[in-house]
Amino acid sequence: MPKRFYTETHEWVALDGEVATIGITDYAQAKLGDVVFLDLPQPGRELAAGEVLGAVESVKAASDIYTPVAGTVVEVNQDLTSAPEKVNQDPYGDGWLVKLRVAGALPELLDEERYGALIREAEA
Amino acid sequence: MTEALLFEKTQPDLAGPRLPAAGVDADLGLPQHLLRRRPPELPRLSEPTIMRHYSRLASMNFSISEEFYPLGSCTMKYNPVANEWAARLEGFVSLHPYQDEESMQGALELLWRLERALCAIVGVDRMTLQPAAGAHGEWTALRMIQAYHRERGEDRDEVIVPDSAHGTNPASATLCGYRVVEVRSGTDGRVDVGDLESKLSPRVAALMLTNPNTLGLFERQIVEMAEMVHATGAKLYYDGANLNALMGICRPGDMGFDAVHLNLHKTFTTPHGGGGPGAGPVGVKADLVPYLPRPTVERQDGRFRLDYDRPRSIGRVRSFYGNFGVLVRAFAYILAMGGDGLTQASRDAVLAANYLRRQVAGPLEVPHPGPCMHEFVASATTLAQGGVRATDLAKGLLERGFYAPTVYFPLIVPEAVMVEPTETETRATLDAFAAAVREIVDLAHRDPEQLHRAPTRLPVGRLDEVAAARHPVLRWRPPDDR
Numbered sequence: 083m084p085k086r087f088y089t090e091t092h093e094w095v096a097l098d099g100e101v102a103t104i105g106i107t108d109y110a111q112a113k114l115g116d117v118v119f120l121d122l123p124q125p126g127r128e129l130a131a132g133e134v135l136g137a138v139e140s141v142k143a144a145s146d147i148y149t150p151v152a153g154t155v156v157e158v159n160q161d162l163t164s165a166p167e168k169v170n171q172d173p174y175g176d177g178w179l180v181k182l183r184v185a186g187a188l189p190e191l192l193d194e195e196r197y198g199a200l201i202r203e204a205e206a
Numbered sequence: 207m208t209e210a211l212l213f214e215k216t217q218p219d220l221a222g223p224r225l226p227a228a229g230v231d232a233d234l235g236l237p238q239h240l241l242r243r244r245p246p247e248l249p250r251l252s253e254p255t256i257m258r259h260y261s262r263l264a265s266m267n268f269s270i271s272e273e274f275y276p277l278g279s280c281t282m283k284y285n286p287v288a289n290e291w292a293a294r295l296e297g298f299v300s301l302h303p304y305q306d307e308e309s310m311q312g313a314l315e316l317l318w319r320l321e322r323a324l325c326a327i328v329g330v331d332r333m334t335l336q337p338a339a340g341a342h343g344e345w346t347a348l349r350m351i352q353a354y355h356r357e358r359g360e361d362r363d364e365v366i367v368p369d370s371a372h373g374t375n376p377a378s379a380t381l382c383g384y385r386v387v388e389v390r391s392g393t394d395g396r397v398d399v400g401d402l403e404s405k406l407s408p409r410v411a412a413l414m415l416t417n418p419n420t421l422g423l424f425e426r427q428i429v430e431m432a433e434m435v436h437a438t439g440a441k442l443y444y445d446g447a448n449l450n451a452l453m454g455i456c457r458p459g460d461m462g463f464d465a466v467h468l469n470l471h472k473t474f475t476t477p478h479g480g481g482g483p484g485a486g487p488v489g490v491k492a493d494l495v496p497y498l499p500r501p502t503v504e505r506q507d508g509r510f511r512l513d514y515d516r517p518r519s520i521g522r523v524r525s526f527y528g529n530f531g532v533l534v535r536a537f538a539y540i541l542a543m544g545g546d547g548l549t550q551a552s553r554d555a556v557l558a559a560n561y562l563r564r565q566v567a568g569p570l571e572v573p574h575p576g577p578c579m580h581e582f583v584a585s586a587t588t589l590a591q592g593g594v595r596a597t598d599l600a601k602g603l604l605e606r607g608f609y610a611p612t613v614y615f616p617l618i619v620p621e622a623v624m625v626e627p628t629e630t631e632t633r634a635t636l637d638a639f640a641a642a643v644r645e646i647v648d649l650a651h652r653d654p655e656q657l658h659r660a661p662t663r664l665p666v667g668r669l670d671e672v673a674a675a676r677h678p679v680l681r682w683r684p685p686d687d688r
Binding site for chain 2: 113116118119139141142143144145166167
């Protein structure tokens with residue numbers, strides 16, 4: 083499993099060659115509560131880093147999801163249409179959201195340690 | 207307690223409703239495949255059965271007419287009965303919108319006077335009364351701002367909204383084709399002016415704000431923010447959701463707002479939602495006036511007329527002249543209250559919110575320092591140890607005869623509980639609500655299970671919100687078709 087990096091807006095990204103898998107973090111799914119709907123982009127869509135990739139809707143709230151890296155959408159997790167609860171059950175595995183073919187240089191992202199510190203600070 | 211649907215109560219041996227003759231020629235020349243081949247399967251019931259059905263449904267309903275309704279951000283104040291008297295005046299109810307102007311001078315005068323009154327309250331030059339609800343007003347205002355910039359050859363594609371904004375703000379901006387840019391709140395709950403500065407650019411068409419904001423806090427740096435926004439050529443938009451705190455005390459127009467929408471069903475005591483319809487008038491400063499929806503109502507030589515000759519108008523946004531019956535109610539309220547009365551209403555709304563805030567601030571956490579304006583946001587995170595969340599607190603309040611406050615909004619406060627008591631409640635009601643909150647908080651520490659089960663004494667118990675959202679059943683089907 084490639085190393086995960088994180089954003090301040092609670093997305094994760096894992097790079098495998100030039101394909102980036104993106105999801106929301108365990109902290110994000112816990113805060114959102116039961117996910118009931120995901121609005122995800124069509125394959126082929128080009129996104130700039132930090133752009134809104136889609137939205138995640140829980141019983142409590144709807145939140146935008148931002149792409150941590152720039153690229154073109156190559157695959158969307160179709161299973162989530164009928165089973166959005168996978169985002170809660172396995173946010174770093176079966177609950178992944180989209181795969182992008184990465185374009186351009188990678189922006190600065192948080193590693194496990196720095197993201198963990200961010201959450202501890204938010205919870206303090 | 208449940209109530210079967212009329213379709214489920216049907217008794218095939220009864221005759222069912224006797225409908226009047228259609229009154230039109232049955233042969234309309236419609237294509238054969240569009241014609242009904244057999245009669246519709248309407249329920250067959252006796253008239254008393256139908257009457258009892260609706261009476262029982264009404265008794266299960268919960269409304270401001272029965273109990274306290276402190277739904278934050280919604281200004282659920284009492285709707286005076288006098289408004290209903292005014293709206294049912296024969297001259298208003300018998301009007302037809304296709305009548306000629308000369309025969310509806312009274313109605314036009316009401317629209318003209320209501321526009322003047324609302325303009326005076328918020329400090330703008332002109333107003334349209336057409337929009338049918340708040341979000342419709344937001345959209346109408348943004349369309350005017352868009353027309354203003356386009357006429358100047360400016361291509362602006364961004365709208366800034368705070369992270370505490372009502373969801374309708376980004377939705378309206380998106381619907382108008384703008385890209386939404388979020389501005390952060392600072393630790394004091396107000397817009398982070400430094401962050402705003404970094405997001406302003408010639409691409410920005412407008413900043414959308416409520417003031418007081420969603421946390422019930424006054425944006426003290428509003429004049430400075432208005433100057434920053436105007437310096438880039440953008441417009442400042444006022445979401446009127448929270449106007450109830452300010453009537454007669456200060457005016458959005460004087461703070462620098464260029465476009466202002468109002469919710470007559472919040473601030474001006476007309477019914478909400480299902481009891482509506484609503485009305486979301488939009489007021490603008492002089493440079494946006496040419497873009498107002500048409501027709502406008504004008505006074506000329508003591509007569510009132512509809513002005514359609516407005517070439518730069520964004521067009522009509524609602525059939526006829528808006529939800530006229532709602533406008534009558536709002537006008538009746540304004541006349542009954544007068545300027546001093548409206549000012550007192552706002553003062554009392556702020557007083558009630560601060561009184562309740564102090565009462566609730568012990569048992570619950572209130573994260574932002576007061577005093578607040580017309581509403582406040584508490585947090586149920588302190589109950590998390592026993593596994594009790596804002597939802598459970600809300601259900602516990604329902605059990606105790608209160609409508610639940612707004613929960614999980616705004617998003618920037620975890621386990622948010624947003625309370626807006628309004629000026630129309632007595633101190634005894636506020637005390638009873640605070641006592642219920644204390645009782646629930648005590649229960650959260652002592653017997654959280656009881657709260658998880660709540661409500662148990664209402665027509666329906668704890669609903670499975672997750673299942674309802676994931677597998678919505680949107681259409682009733684007969685038992686043999688499920």
